Amino acid sequence: MSRNLRKVAVITLFPEMFRAISDSGITRRALEQGLLELTLINPREFSSDKHQTVDDRPYGGGPGMVMRVGPLALAVEHACERLNVRREQAWVIYLSPQGQRLGKAKVDELANADTESCQQNLILVAGRYEGIDERFIQRYVDEELSIGDYVLSGGELPAMVLLDALIRKLPGALGDELSAQQDSFETGLLDCPHYTRPEKVGEDEVPAVLMSGDHKRIELWRLQQSLGRTWLRRPDLLEALALTELEQKLLDEFISQHNG
Ligand SMILES: NC(=O)c1ccc(NC2CCCC2)nc1
Numbered sequence: 001m002s003r004n005l006r007k008v009a010v011i012t013l014f015p016e017m018f019r020a021i022s023d024s025g026i027t028r029r030a031l032e033q034g035l036l037e038l039t040l041i042n043p044r045e046f047s048s049d050k051h052q053t054v055d056d057r058p059y060g061g062g063p064g065m066v067m068r069v070g071p072l073a074l075a076v077e078h079a080c081e082r083l084n085v086r087r088e089q090a091w092v093i094y095l096s097p098q099g100q101r102l103g104k105a106k107v108d109e110l111a112n113a114d115t116e117s118c119q120q121n122l123i124l125v126a127g128r129y130e131g132i133d134e135r136f137i138q139r140y141v142d143e144e145l146s147i148g149d150y151v152l153s154g155g156e157l158p159a160m161v162l163l164d165a166l167i168r169k170l171p172g173a174l175g176d177e178l179s180a181q182q183d184s185f186e187t188g189l190l191d192c193p194h195y196t197r198p199e200k201v202g203e204d205e206v207p208a209v210l211m212s213g214d215h216k217r218i219e220l221w222r223l224q225q226s227l228g229r230t231w232l233r234r235p236d237l238l239e240a241l242a243l244t245e246l247e248q249k250l251l252d253e254f255i256s257q258h259n260g
Contacts, residue, residue: 007121101148126159127155220250
C-alpha cells in the first residue's frame with residue numbers, strides 16, 4: 001500500500017521565500033490539512049564562526065563565492081532529526097542546472113514514493129552564490145534535479161516548483177473541480193482550450209460544441225483538442241504515447257482539418 005510523500009525539509013538561506021507556497025492557494029490548503037509536512041532549515045544556523053559564514057572564496061580563483069560543506073552537512077543532519085529519520089531513510093535532492101531534467105515521470109516517482117522508500121522523506125537543498133562545494137554533493141546528495149536549462153540566483157524557486165508539482169499529486173490536495181485538469185495531464189497530453197463567460201469577446205465566440213450541453217460530444221472535442229495541440233506543439237510527448245484507436249481517429253481527423 002503506497003502512502004504518499006509525507007515530509008519535506010528544505011535547506012535554504014531564504015526560508016521566507018517559501019511563503020509563496022505556504023501562504024496561498026492549493027499548496028497552502030494542503031499544508032494546513034497536513035497532507036505534507038514542510039520544514040525549512042537555514043544553514044546559517046550551523047555556521048561555525050561569529051560572522052555566520054556559509055560561503056567562501058573558490059579554490060582556483062574566479063568570481064563569486066562557493067557554499068561551504070560544513071554548514072550544509074550539519075543542516076542535512078538536523079533535517080534528518082526534524083524529519084525523525086536516519087540519514088539512509090531520507091532522499092537528498094540538490095536543485096541545479098547540472099541536474100537531471102525534472103519531468104512528469106520524476107514528479108510521479110517522488111509523489112508516489114511508497115512507505116518503505118526513502119523518497120518518502122525528502123530533503124531539498126537550495127544553493128546560492130556560484131554553487132556548493134562538490135564534496136557536499138558527493139557525500140550528501142542522492143539526486144541532482146534541474147527545472148530547465150537556465151541559471152537562477154538560487155535553488156529556492158526550483159525547489160518550490162518541485163514542491164508545488166508534488167503537493168498537487170497528493171490525495172486530497174485538489175478538490176474535484178481541479179482533479180479533471182490533473183487527469184488531462186495524467187494522460188501525458190497538453191491541456192485542451194478553456195472558455196468562460198462572456199460568450200463573445202469582440203468577434204470571438206465560444207466553440208459551439210461547448211454550448212451544446214452534449215457532454216459526450218464535449219468530452220470527445222476536448223480529447224481531440226488535447227491530442228491536436230500536443231501534435232502541433234509537443235510532438236515529442238506524442239511519440240512517448242500509445243494512442244487508443246479512438247484517440248488515433250480523433251487525431252487523424254484533427255490533422256486533416258488542420259491541413260485543410
Ligand atoms: N535550472 C535549475 O533548476 C536551477 C537550479 C538552481 C540554480 N541556481 C542555484 C544553483 C547553485 C547556485 C544557484 N539555477 C537553476
